[in-house]
Amino acid sequence: MTAPVRRPRRRPGLEFLRWAWGQLTSMRTALLLLFLLALAAIPGSMIPQEGTSAISVIDFKEKYPGWDAVLEPLGMYHVYTSPGFSAIYLLLFISLVGCIIPRVTKYARSVRKPPPALPARIDRLPETRSAAYSGPTDEALDRAEKFLRGRRYRVARAEAGLSAERGYLREAGNLVFHVSLLAVLFGLAWSNLWGYHGTAVVVEGRGFANVLTQYDDFTSGAAVDTDSLEAFSLQVNSFVAEFETGDVQTGAARKFEASLTVTDADGTRDETLTVNEPIMTAGGTQVNLLGHGYAASFTVRDGDGNVAFSGPVVFLPQDGNYTSYGVIKVPDARPSRLAFEAYFFPTAAIDEVGGPYSSFPDALNPQVWLNAWYGEPKEETGAPESVYALDTTGLQPVLADDEEPLRAQMAVGAGFTLPDDLGSITFDGWERWVKLQVSDTPGNAMTLASILIGLIGLSLSLSIRPRRLFIRVAEGMVLTGGLDRADAASGLEDEVAALLAAAADSAPTGHNGDAPEPETHEEPPA
Known part of the structure; x- marks a missing residue:
């Protein structure tokens, strides 16, 4: 009696995993994930991100409260750190690894294999030529082999013919491109996890130390220890800004240059920082020049005659001629705390309709126009607040004689006494400030190198043409295809x-020679 055939036990779970792995590692899935990654990055490029600029997010929320009600629940202010974006990124990484490894193995096997065997019917190839030949077979094949190797073909020799193939680098270029894409993703992840960047506004004559409290805004990866940032400091000695004064392109920027003194592990040295020409510290941290503006210096005395505030205040540019807005907060003034909203005009002019404005970006006629606020002393809560905006809660405007809000105009060195013995303010002068970006992105070098290598691989895969040639010498004929x-x-x-x-030792078709005119076969390939 015949024993029953035992069928292998089916494992639906294992079969599903194999199917899912095959789908994930297919090139179609990799392209789909790459498209989804680019699609998911669009909101992050259009909507301000918490990790990049928290202040921009606050401004966006105040300006567009309706959009904020929709975007906040969707997590659109932190797109690049969202679970969805991270999942697409990770799946793309896995898909590329699973797709590339089998192709590399297959390519390694194909490179070691010789060219294919000589076909039995060369005349059925897409392109063939033949000519009569009465010489020795070995001599014809020797000449053919020399010709093929001179054109970088790999040659396999048989008794009556040759097989040759070239274009192996096409697949190599394709694999290099995909491996480079994988390296780009790895480099970006490296920079995002172990990198950081932040900005700081530094006034001329003042310095910056690379500690967290010195930054205006700061973003770091999950693996960064913010207590162990590279130890370095810099001093902004001066900043030079030059603008076009001629009739053509008046006011256009011509030169932005900051003179710095940098102290790091290599010692103390002088550096010049310009736009698009960053400086590097000993530990690889990069310092860029992002922007500049004006800082006006004031001295404020309170109602008791004491100096309640003295120093520069950063003003933010509002237009191309550097009309700038700033806030002077004097919470320690007594008996009433004081605050001022001010505009700084580098080259002040007055329009009868529009009022004061700046006619040129350089400080040729600097003036400050301001109004004043006062209120009861406020208890300090420790809650952070913007130094560039004034919260008028608990304050009321200082009024002029006509019961309208007081507006004062001051040139450098001028002062103004507030009514009702509230105090006084003096415009002492101005300086320039620079906005510095400090960043450490350890994966940038790898990312850049991977992109360049990937472009080389892509060029190889697009330019190299795999081709096979065959030649047979028999029965008084030379047949090539x-x-x-x-x-x-x-x-x-x-x-x-x-x-x-x-092979026939004659001139090719179309040139004078002793070889007879070859026949062309245009039969379809087998």
């Missing part, structure tokens, strides 16, 4: 004719 293994290739006809001419 060839086929291309890539679409849109050209030149096959000329190369088949040149191989025939080299």
Whole structure:
């Protein structure tokens, strides 16, 4: 009695995992994930992000409360750190690894294999040529082999013919491109996890130390220890800004240059920082020049005659001529705390309709126009607040004699006494400030190198044309044929004719020579 056939036990879970892995590692899935990654990055490029500029997010929320009600629940202010974006990124990484490894193994095997065997019917290839030949077979094959190797073909020799193939670097270029894409993703992840960047506004004559409390805004990866940032400091000695004064392009920027003194592990040295020319510290931290503006210096005395505030105040540019807005907060003034909203005009002018404005970005006629606020002393809560905006809660405007809000105009050195013994303010002068970006992105070098190598690989895969050529010498004839293994290739006809001419020791078709005119076979390939 025949024993029953035992069928292998089916494991639906294992079969599903194999199917899912095959789908994930397919090139189609990788392209789909790459498209989804680019699509998911669009909101992050259009909507301000918490990790990049928290102040911009606050301004956006105040300006567009309706959009904020929709975007906040969707997590659109932190797109790049959202679970969805991270999942697409990780799946793309896994898909590329699973797709590349089998292809590399297959390519390694194909490189070691010799060219294919000589086909039995060369005349059925897409392009063939033949000519009569009465010489020795070995001599014809020797000439053909020399011709093929001179054109970088790999050659396999048989008794009556040759097989040759070239274009192996096409697949190598394709693999290099995909491996480089994987390296780009790894480099970006490296920079995001172990990198950081922040900005700081530094007034001329003052310094910056690379500690967290010195930054105006700061973003770091999850693996960064913010207590162990690279130890360095810099001093902004001066900042030079030059603008076009001629009739053409008046006011256009011509020179922005900051003179710094940098102290790091290599010692103390002087550096010059310009736009698009960052400086590097000993530990690889990069310092860029992002912007500049004006800082006006004031001295404020309170109602008791004491100096309640003295120093520079950063003003933010509002237009191309550097009309700038700033806030002077004097919470320690007594008996009433004081605050001022001010505009700084580098080259002040007055329009009868529009009022004061700046007619040129350089400080040729600097003036400050301001109004004043006062109120009861406020208890300090420790809650952070912007130094560039004034919260008028608990304050009321200082009024002029006509019961309208007081407005004062001051040139450098001028002062103004507030009514009702509230105090006084003096415009002492102005300086320039620079906005510095300090960043450490350890994966940038790897990312850049990977992009360049990937472009080289892509160029190879697009320019190299895999091709096979064959030649047989028998029965008083030389027969050559060839086929291309890539679409849109050209030149096959000329190369088949040149191989025939080299083997028969004659001029190729279209040139004078002793070889008879070859026959062209246009039969379809087998």
